[in-house]
Amino acid sequence: MQSSSHDTTANIPYIGRFAPSPTGPLHFGSLLAALASYLDAHSHGGKWLIRMEDLDPPREMPNAQERILEALDTYHLFSDEPIVYQSQRSDIYQQALDRLIKNNLVFPCTCSRKQLNVVNGIHFGNCYSVIDSNVPAFAWRFNCQSPTRLSLKQGDKVSFQDMLQGEFQQSLQQDIGDFVVKRKDQLWAYQLAMVIDDYHQGVTHVVRGIDLIDSTLRQNMLQAALNYPEPNYAHIPVACAANGQKLSKQNLAPALDLSNPTKNLWLALSWLRQKPPEKLRTASVKEMLEWGIAHWDIKVLSNIQSQAAI
């Protein structure tokens, strides 16, 4: 699609993404995150990408990748570029880690969870373990006290501005600590891989569930350390089951029904407070998405952390 140079909205670069991990099939909560990021991207004339975060084989469920992609297809949530699989990108992550090692921003560590329990599980400053050549496996941790260009850093406190949730603040010592970027079992940590892939894919806007807001400042620190730009963040509320627990794969939220996608799409638009008209209930998947893009207003989700699933 060509856009005129005078059309300002079309000229705002926008690349968004949805990045599921194949630990189970998509459920209603994951549809909300996928749909919100899709509608936000397309309503800005942007691109929307799918990335498979398949970095943790022990936690993966057989056929989960196929089921997730089948569900996204059924809901017509198509990636605008070929799907990226994190399991194929180890060399790229290693190159970034090598840069962090060279710049003294990470350090090797063998501290066990048990050793860290005495400090509330947060690794801050001194290592509680000694690295020697007899230790075959160690993790790489990011030194959270590294100098950083984080614009909203004051003493021990760091913060960022979320488009929906406003200023979000954490303490380096009590909330963040020296976090793992490569695990002792040699698997890549989610934080590092995500930051590198967002950069390489040119992601400008991250729209995801508020359950991930805790990770954002760690990701901002890595972006600063690797000299990557920071995307904009909008954390949408999470859907809760009747017992108040977040819908998640861990608490066995039911897999999305693929036999009747329009029913769930209408409910998802409604849950996202877009007020879909009753007559849209009988529309096709394509028409619902077009309506959603044309009417998308993310601001109605401001300052909401959770609401009951419909």
Ligand SMILES: [Zn+2]
């Ligand atoms: Zn340590």
